[in-house]
Amino acid sequence: MLGKLNFPEFEFSFRKHSGNIEIFDSIRKKYVKNTPEEWVRQHLLRYLVEEKNYPASLIAVEFSLQYNGLKKRCDALVFNAEAQPLVLIECKAPHIPINQKVLEQIARYNFSLNVPYLVISNGMKHYMVSCNSSPSGKNIHLIKEIPTFDAL
Secondary structure: OOOOOOOOOOOOOEEEEOOEEEEEEOOOOEEEEOOHHHHHHHHHHHHHHHHOOOOHHHEEEEEEEEEOOEEEEEEEEEEOOOOOEEEEEEEOOOOOOOOHHHHHHHHHHHHHHOOOEEEEEOOOOEEEEEEEEEOOEEEEEEEOOOOOHHHO
């Protein structure tokens, strides 16, 4: 287990495999290496599913995408009931500050997905923004708290 994060307490299943501590990912239904970034991702996913009622069946972890001809992978992507991308998620390790570089990374990923919501978390701070297109360009608004799935 890694350090305490700014999330509710959740029970996780761990195992040691090939010298690594692994955590069970309930979305992917498999054990994965428990890196600091993975620790944040697992907490955020559990928070979305258990506290904010996001259907686990509508979440894809490590979703592949293309940006400028390069293959990239976002940490997670939430779809709506019509299978359209809804929320793009980027997680960082707790020691990585949420700064301009991180915002630019998730914005680049969103060029190919064009989702209406972005979530960034380092486990200590969590940000959600709405991205709305208008004739004058993209409007980005900070959302104070991650809403429930039904409120999106």
